[in-house]
Amino acid sequence: MDVGGHSTENTQTVAPPTSGGMAVPWSALRAPEPGNWFVPRGRLDELLDAAAVRHEVIEVVAPGGFGKTTALAHWAAHRSAPTAWVSVNSHTRNPQRLASGISRSLADAVRGRPGFEQLAGSVGDVGTAAGAVTRWIEALERAPERVVLIVDDVHHAPGILDHGPLALLLDAAPRNLCVVVTSHTPDPSLVRRRVAGMIGLVTSDELRMTRDEVLSVSRALDRELDADVIESIHTGTGGWPVAVGLELLAPGVVLPMAGEPMRDYIQHEILAKLPADLVTLVLSTSLLERFDTEAARQVSGLPETQALLGELLDRGLFLTRVSDRTGRVSYRWHARVARECRELFRASRPSDFVQGARAAVQVLWHDDPVAALDVACCADQVDLVRALLGDHWLSLLVEGDLAVLRDSIAALDPDQRGETVVLVLEAALAQLGGDHELAAMLVDSARAAAVPGVARDRLALAQMSLMGANEGNELERACDEVRDLLRTDVVPGRPEHAVTVFLLGWAELRLRRAPLRALDLLRTSARLASEAHASVLERRARANAGFAAAFLGDFEAAEEELRTLGGRKVAGADIWEVYDGGLTDFTEGWIGFWRGDLTIAEQKFGAVIADHGRVAYAPLARVLQVWVACSIGDPRRIRRADQARRDIPDADAHGVPWAHYALVARAKILVAQGAGASQVVPLLRQAADRANVPVIALESAVMLHRMGQLGDTVDALRRLSPLERQPLYVQTGALVVNALVQRRRGETESAHRLLERALDLGAPARLGRAFDLTQPGLRPLLAAHAARGTAHPEYVAHCLAGNTSVDASSPVGGLSSREREILEYMRGTLTNAEIAAALHVSVNTVKTHQRSIYRKFNVATRREAVRLADAT
Incomplete structure (x- = not known):
């Protein structure tokens, strides 16, 4: 069934989930449908095609009524290459939400196209504006063809090209993307590119209708007009598309000339010639930025809004219709028309205006509080x-x-x-x-x-x-x-x-x-x-x-959460950055640190500090950067870390005990610089009263053990009781330190039991930090443990091989890195086949390296080789 020349909406379609006001409406990511008097304008399509090939940015600039949106919507619908669409509205003024909307539109534009899988996967949580742009650029670099992104009506959000995701995207200028923006006036943010001739510019001169196009519109409306009438319409309207359409649809309408009040024109030339129910519908729906037939019914009080909206479209008024594949339909008024109609509504029907505004607020209350607040403020x-x-x-x-x-x-x-x-x-x-x-x-x-x-x-x-x-x-x-x-x-x-x-x-x-x-x-x-x-x-x-x-x-669960975020968080226009800036980078650095990957830890903590200065997660990154530098042992790194340490806050903030972290960081530096227990122990005792920060107790125990302070080491470990309630890496590290204490006390069996428990926890999670062989006594304890037999021979061998530091003049110093690695695996009970599987090499390769080790050591068996290595 057709209503006024437009297909009936699918009223059986289940309404989409509400957005809670926190998502760009789906209709803002769809190009509007052409009106019933629209005719294809091939010359404009060709002009836009050529500009999209030559330029990274196209600016379409013309006053309202020149058909910018209509021309681009037709061009987008008939392009073979992927084209995304975003209409600027109240939601897209929020940089985070604009980034989300662009991601959704880009993903929808390329979905199902070979080679665009990465870009299609960019939909969802985009992080900060800059983070989203980074991922779009990475995906576009791999794209098989150029993508066009149309951003309509940028004049509704001043500064949108100056900051946020669009500004970043324009600055990056990825080669496989063309951004098209429409506005009433040239955007000042693009002046440099415009002067340099870097922009494809389409103005009202190109958008004006030719005589032939006026004739095509008249025929589309079944009006057979002679050449003189066509000439008169073209001359009288100056080719202004909206004027041409209204002249053909409603001859005699007097359009406002430049500088004349738009409100008077709407009142006397449009509303005055409409039936009363259409006037009510126009005025009441002007309160809504976008609306469907049900919202129109609620704000207008009219029962048959679907048929009435179809009639408004047939009359060629400033109303556009948007639909999607699921049958959803949305409408919106031209922004200037909506603004003027609101004021006419307020002035001519004040009580109805208030009633309509309150109804509109109720319609929007749960689904779109941003728009609801706008209406409530507008209506006082x-x-x-x-x-x-x-x-x-x-x-x-x-x-x-x-x-x-x-x-x-x-x-x-x-x-x-x-x-x-x-x-x-x-x-x-x-x-x-x-x-x-x-x-x-x-x-x-x-x-x-x-x-x-x-x-x-x-x-x-x-x-x-x-x-x-x-x-x-x-x-x-x-x-x-x-x-x-x-x-x-x-x-x-x-x-x-x-x-x-x-x-x-x-x-x-x-x-x-x-x-x-x-x-x-x-x-x-x-x-x-x-x-x-x-x-x-x-x-x-x-x-x-x-x-x-x-x-x-639970590092695997953490990494899964990070994967859902789609990339590292980068500083951007996000107010919550003052609290959480650098959080995902810090999380990756935290995981790397406890796994013993000091390279990734140093890189990630450094990125947090560089991006966020002294706020958000940067102070905690400085603490961990000290720990990393002291673990690496490089004097230059330690000096830089000591300078960074001075920027750690000295008072608690948001429940974080910065003073205690600062004490531990200072103690770390002193230990790395060779200071004695008299300088370090008092600092660690001061930091000992924060039981809810278990890493402070663990790191204190590690340092105290290094300095031979066994009593204080045990006291620090006691603060972690009950150990089973502590994080996995803390449990593992504490068990290792306790094993080393027992070894020093001569409790060999107890030491090996504790070490095996630590391996049970740490090996599956690859917690290399706990098995740092710079801890005094850990290498011989691990080597002895491998010889005794363990449920984790591959991991023990991996730890021993990955932390090998030898004297170049010793027999072990004459081995290649692969030979030293295989030597460590030979300490345990692994067969050659198991060693080969662990190292992802062939059994013959393992045997070749073994023979080379025997020859260099002048021994004949595995046991002799291990004994000689330990002796040196």
Whole structure:
């Protein structure tokens, strides 16, 4: 069935999942359909084809009504090469969300095309804007042909080409990408490229219709006009496409000339000539940025909106229709028309305007709070602004919609800004902006304004404490309170649920008191965010879950979480970077450190420091960089690390005991520089009171053992009791140190039992840090353990071979690196076939190296070779 020349929508299609206001609407990632008077304009297609080959950027610049969007939509639909589409709207002003939308559009454009698998896989959690761009560029480098990305209406988001993902993408200029942008006026961000002739420029001169095109439009509308009439229309309209269309659809319409009020034209030349129900539909839907027939019905109160929208399209008004393969249909008004219609609605029907605005806010409340706040502010419905902020402030804050939040606060009267939730929101904005004194003052005001017994006030204050508390005890109290409120006052499925679960897990991770609980909370929040299509929140949760898993020692689970993030996190336009900047790099460095891969650890910690200076995870990276440098033992690295150590904070922040970390870092430097126990032990005793940071106790035990302080070593190990509750790498390291203590005390059997337990834990996870052969006594203990027999002969041999340091003048020094590696494997009970399998070589290769070892050592058996190696 056709309604007004347009196919009926598929009303049986299940509505898509709601976005919670945290995703770019699907309709913004689809090119609109042409109107019923559209005709193909081959010359424009050819012009755009040629520009896309020659230029990395095409700018289409013309005032409204010149058919920029229509021309590009037709061109995109008929290209054989992949073409992605993004329409700028309220969501795409958020750099994180814009990056997510571009990823989705690019992936959809290339899906199913051979050679584009990497780009198709870029959809999902994109991380920061810069991180997303990095992955797009990597994928485009491997693309088999050029991709076009059309970004429509950039004038709706000033600065969108100046910062964020589009700016980064334009600066990178990948060779397999052409970016097309449309705007009303030339964008100042492109002036350098424009002057240098680097941009393909399409202006109103090219978009104006020719006489032949005017004739084609008249025939498409079944109007047979003679040449003189066509000439008159072309001359009278100047080829302005919208004027041509309206002249042919509604002869006699007087279009506004340049400088004349658009509002008068809409009122007298369009609305005045429409039936009353169409006028109501136009005015009421102008409150919505995008809408479907059900939303139109709710805001207008009209029952048959589908047929009425079809009639509006037939009349050639400033309305576009977008659909997708699933049958979903969405509409949107030209932005200027919508803006003028809103004001006409307000002026001509004030009570209906307020009623329509309130209905629009209710339509948008759960699915699109960004747009809901825009409507509430536009209509001066401050009660709705306050209520929306009460429901959504934390979600919008974590998602990075700061401009939306600031505009909403500005819409409130001074008295209304004194409410608890609004004060908490302003405190959170100040906190994220680095103004901690103002944040503290606003929190005090919020507490004073809180109404006893009002759960929302209590929840907002507790949520703010999770973000702002520095003292561990204060943060613990806040976590306990929020946990209670989640059980009693936060309804699952409501906007604040997923983000509150995230914030609680995020804070618990900093406390380190219950890392498994933190991991569970973060995974739950990631799942809830995914279900709500809150992509930025989901990524934050997954990144923190990755570190929580790594902190627990479940490195495989941590790496799986990192894989879902699609690449390392890079500094970008993301407000949460002040808290979590460098988190994924740090997690990778953490895993590398405990596995004994000091190269990857040094690289990752260095990247965190370079990208984030003294904030977020950079201070902790400085601590670990000290540990790495001291483990490598290079004096230059140690000197650089000592300089970096001075930038470690000396006071707790967000529950992190920086002073204790700084003490351990200082002790590490002193031990590496050869200082005695009298200098080091007092520092480690000072750091000993933070039982919820087990790595401090473990590293203290390692250093104390190196200096021969067995009593203090045992005391440090006791602080890790019960050991089975500690992270896997801490358990393994503590067992190894304890084994070395027992060996020094002559308790050989106990030492080997402890070492085997350490291998049981550490070998499957490849925890090479625990088996660092620079620890006094560990090499001979491991070698003896291999000879006694172990359930992990390959791993013991791997540890011995990977940590070999020998005197070049000794017999072992005359062996090649592969021969030394095989010699270490020969210590245990492995057969030649098993050694070959472990090293991924043939049995003949192993035998050849063995014969070479025997010859160089002048021995005849495996046992003799091992005995001679140990003697030297």
